[in-house]
Amino acid sequence: MNEVLAALLAVAGGLAGGLVGVGGGVLFVPALTVFLGLSQVEGESTSLLIIGVVALVGAARQSSYGNLKLRDALVIGVLSPLGVLIGVVVANAVPERALELSFAALVLFIAYGLVRRALSQEA
Amino acid sequence: MATATRDHTLKLAAIGTLAGIFSGLFGVGGGTVIVPLLIFWLGYGERLATGTSLGAIVLIGLLGTLAQGGLYGNVHLATGLLLAIPAVLGVLAGTAIQQRIPQRAVSLLFAALLVAVAIELIIK
Numbered sequence: 001m002n003e004v005l006a007a008l009l010a011v012a013g014g015l016a017g018g019l020v021g022v023g024g025g026v027l028f029v030p031a032l033t034v035f036l037g038l039s040q041v042e043g044e045s046t047s048l049l050i051i052g053v054v055a056l057v058g059a060a061r062q063s064s065y066g067n068l069k070l071r072d073a074l075v076i077g078v079l080s081p082l083g084v085l086i087g088v089v090v091a092n093a094v095p096e097r098a099l100e101l102s103f104a105a106l107v108l109f110i111a112y113g114l115v116r117r118a119l120s121q122e123a
Numbered sequence: 124m125a126t127a128t129r130d131h132t133l134k135l136a137a138i139g140t141l142a143g144i145f146s147g148l149f150g151v152g153g154g155t156v157i158v159p160l161l162i163f164w165l166g167y168g169e170r171l172a173t174g175t176s177l178g179a180i181v182l183i184g185l186l187g188t189l190a191q192g193g194l195y196g197n198v199h200l201a202t203g204l205l206l207a208i209p210a211v212l213g214v215l216a217g218t219a220i221q222q223r224i225p226q227r228a229v230s231l232l233f234a235a236l237l238v239a240v241a242i243e244l245i246i247k
Contacts, residue, residue, distance in 0.1 A: 007209040014210035018217015020233045021173025022154030023180045024210065031206060032199075042199060044150070045191035049203035051152070052184025054214045055177045061218040062174030069171065072161075073178025075132060076139035080153055080183050083143020091148045103149055104244040110159045111237035117162070118227035118234070 006035035014054050018061070023051035134164055139179065146183075153183050155240060158233060169229035170221060 009031035013024030025047045033043035062068045138160045142153035161172035192198030
């Protein structure tokens with residue numbers, strides 16, 4: 001039963017990846033930790049492997065539809081680990097709650113921008 | 124033209140670095156940051172933004188796997204590959220559906236995802 005629920009979460013994570021271009025880790029991690037018994041660190045690490053595979057298949061499909069700028073993707077992907085290091089340093093220097101609330105505000109602002117954009121577009 | 128290309132590359136570099144920073148800070152995936160920045164900053168349409176985001180995430184996922192698996196032995200290879208099977212079925216369905224819905228629907232879905240992320244950050 002747990003394996004079935006883990007597989008369903010994995011399908012949902014992949015679906016989100018295909019629909020909106022995110023990795024799906026938000027769903028893969030609980031599939032691995034809650035339903036398959038991995039520790040948090042093991043779950044987060046193993047989810048990176050699933051994210052890599054899902055993104056590879058998704059990017060290949062999108063490329064066939066003409067929706068991938070490969071050079072741009074490579075520039076973003078290569079520089080991201082640098083950002084992770086900066087983020088970890090900042091996370092240890094600034095109060096966590098303040099960071100979380102600021103990021104929540106920023107995310108809501110972006111969501112507002114996307115809704116405005118969607119409503120102003122032709123169907 | 125050369126200036127425009129350099130400007131474009133600098134923005135891409137900034138997006139990559141910012142995506143990494145937010146991952147390092149909050150553990151959210153890079154896509155949450157990459158997709159809206161490609162749309163608002165570089166003027167990408169929704170499908171091009173999500174496709175290019177997936178391309179970037181390939182590198183992020185594989186580099187992360189190598190680091191976590193190679194350096195710390197935290198990656199459960201068999202479990203990961205097994206769970207990747209239903210996940211790949213999901214992404215195949217997701218990309219196929221995305222080509223058949225209006226781009227504005229993609230924006231609205233993404234906005235809903237961001238609201239969920241914000242709620243999780245606020246209540247945790």
